[in-house]
Amino acid sequence: xxxxxxxxxxxxxxxxxxxxxxxxxxxxxxxxxxxxxxxxxxxxxxxxxxxxxxxxxxxxxxxxxxxxxxxxxxxxxxxxxxxxxxxxxxxxxxxxxxxxxxxxxxxxxxxxxxxxxxxxxxxxxxxxxxxxxxxxxxxxxxxxxxxxxxxxxxxxxxxxxxxxxxxxxxxxxxxxxxxxxxxxxxxxxxxxxxxxxxxxxxxxxxxxxxxxxxxxxxxxxxxxxxxxxxxxxxxxxxxxxxxxxxxxxxxxxxxxxxxxxxxxxxxxxxxxxxxxxxxxxxxxxxxxxxxxxxxxxxxxxxxxxxxxxxxxxxxxxxxxxxxxxxxxxxxxxxxxxxxxxxxxxxxxxxxxxxxxxxxxxxxxxxxxxxxxxxxxxxxxxxxxxxxxxxxxxxxxxxxxxxxxxxxxxxxxxxxxxxxx
Numbered sequence: 001x002x003x004x005x006x007x008x009x010x011x012x013x014x015x016x017x018x019x020x021x022x023x024x025x026x027x028x029x030x031x032x033x034x035x036x037x038x039x040x041x042x043x044x045x046x047x048x049x050x051x052x053x054x055x056x057x058x059x060x061x062x063x064x065x066x067x068x069x070x071x072x073x074x075x076x077x078x079x080x081x082x083x084x085x086x087x088x089x090x091x092x093x094x095x096x097x098x099x100x101x102x103x104x105x106x107x108x109x110x111x112x113x114x115x116x117x118x119x120x121x122x123x124x125x126x127x128x129x130x131x132x133x134x135x136x137x138x139x140x141x142x143x144x145x146x147x148x149x150x151x152x153x154x155x156x157x158x159x160x161x162x163x164x165x166x167x168x169x170x171x172x173x174x175x176x177x178x179x180x181x182x183x184x185x186x187x188x189x190x191x192x193x194x195x196x197x198x199x200x201x202x203x204x205x206x207x208x209x210x211x212x213x214x215x216x217x218x219x220x221x222x223x224x225x226x227x228x229x230x231x232x233x234x235x236x237x238x239x240x241x242x243x244x245x246x247x248x249x250x251x252x253x254x255x256x257x258x259x260x261x262x263x264x265x266x267x268x269x270x271x272x273x274x275x276x277x278x279x280x281x282x283x284x285x286x287x288x289x290x291x292x293x294x295x296x297x298x299x300x301x302x303x304x305x306x307x308x309x310x311x312x313x314x315x316x317x318x319x320x321x322x323x324x325x326x327x328x329x330x331x332x333x334x335x336x337x338x339x340x341x342x343x344x345x346x347x348x349x350x351x352x353x354x355x356x357x358x359x360x361x362x363x364x365x366x367x368x369x370x371x372x373x374x375x376x377x378x379x380x381x382x383x384x385x386x387x388x389x390x391x392x393x394x395x396x397x398x399x400x401x402x403x404x405x406x407x408x409x410x411x412x413x414x415x416x417x418x419x420x
Contacts, residue, residue, distance in 0.1 A: 057084045059129050066128030069095060072114060075125050079107045084129045085136060087144045090158070091124040096332070098122070099158025099166050100148045102141035113158075113166055275341050280308055283337035287329045298330060304386060304412055306343030308334060346411045355410035357383045363409050367402070374398050386414040393420060 063070050064084065069091060083105040090099045090113055098121055103109035106127060114122040128144065130136055149159065158166035273279040277300045284298055291297050291312075301309040310330065331345040361380040364371075371378055376394020383389075388406055392399050403416040 057082055057129065057131065059084075059131060064127055064129040066126060069124040069126050072110060072119070072122055072125050075127070076107060076111060076114075082107055084127065085131075086127060086129040087141055087148065088128070089126040089148055090122050091126070093120050093123040095124060097152050097156045099156055100145050100152070101158075101167075102138075102145045104136075116165060117158075117162075272339050272341060273337070275303055275306060275308070275338055277303060279337075280334065283334055284330065286333045286337075290329065301348050302412065305414075306341060308342065308345050309348050309411055310345060311348050348411055355383050355388070355413050360388060360406060360410065360413075363406070364402070367405060371398060371402070378402055381419070383413070386412060387417060388413045388415070389417045389419060391420070392418040 059065070060078075062068055063075070064086075066087070072090070084107060085104050086106055087100070087102045088106050088110065089097060090101075090110065092098050098117075099113065101109065101113075106129075110122070110125055130141065149155065273282075280300050280303065284300075288297060297313040299311050299313060301311045303309070334342050334345055357380055360383055364378055364380065368378065371394070374395060376392070376398045378394075379391040381389040381391055388410075390402065390406070392402060399418050403418065406416050407413055
């Protein structure tokens with residue numbers, strides 16, 4: 001919650017995102033035991049088609065490097081017939097993250113999502129094109145997508161409670177027949193990979209569908225079935241040998257439910273109120289019924305420079321999904337109420353207090369033996385207005401650790417200045 005991920009719009013309408021997208025590694029080899037399935041999915045001579053897909057795509061600066069939000073309508077309009085390969089994230093019209101995925105043909109994948117959920121839910125896209133042939137395996141595209149989900153700090157609806165809607169077999173509306181055909185062919189390949197018999201005719205099957213079923217040459221988006229099959233095989237062997245335990249269901253935030261997630265923060269006030277403890281408390285009344293129903297609540301700890309510090313109470317304070325509760329529900333409600341006046345929402349623990357010189361110095365007492373062992377020393381000089389000045393001598397990495405330790409413990413301290 002301490003790091004802002006808010007996008008910033010530039011003059012062209014593109015929304016810039018924070019830097020720091022991780023790199024992707026690869027492993028594109030197909031094991032001998034999976035070559036039969038691979039041959040069916042790509043055709044016996046389809047490896048070349050599979051490897052070449054996306055390599056002729058010309059990346060567009062500022063739109064294909066994963067650093068900006070681009071309107072979906074514009075993104076698709078200028079990429080007709082093109083097949084960019086990579087990782088993408090989709091946002092609704094209010095720029096709330098809805099889904100993170102990866103595909104060999106992101107244009108087709110995004111069209112499919114838009115046809116299933118509508119333009120309002122699929123309004124902006126953040127795309128990272130992978131142009132290097134050595135970085136195209138399914139396993140590592142999935143790794144990059146997981147990095148983006150971790151960066152978001154919460155599971156978006158399309159990857160969670162609405163996954164069947166975003167990824168499943170929901171009929172696609174509003175797409176040209178040719179695009180629907182490609183999506184159906186993709187689903188057909190999935191059926192084959194799952195072991196269904198595709199040789200038999202299907203009752204009520206159209207001539208076109210039958211032809212697609214019998215003509216599977218082009219590569220499926222998001223390849224490398226080998227890692228999936230190997231993983232499932234290993235899991236099956238392990239479960240049969242050791243006895244599989246019944247799956248446990250982790251506690252989840254009430255705001256992960258799709259209907260609740262979409263309703264929070266939907267109605268903006270006619271006039272944006274000032275950011276005060278009273279007005280924040282009033283805005284939190286929108287989410288309190290959900291928190292109370294789960295055995296928790298929330299209180300305002302403090303407000304400083306547009307940042308609201310909140311303390312989760314009861315079951316919410318100890319729940320593993322507290323970060324999701326803050327991000328998906330509480331922050332969304334406050335953003336809807338206060339708009340640009342709200343600069344951030346941070347959670348403080350039940351025992352934390354406002355920082356002062358004595359409390360920061362006491363916190364550093366626990367660290368001083370370790371700091372001294374590295375030949376360093378530290379002394380708090382002042383704490384005021386969100387700035388903590390510390391006299392420090394020693395290796396720079398230790399100084400960076402001191403800064404992080406102070407800011408982690410005291411959320412109201414935004415800057416730690418080291419002086420010699």
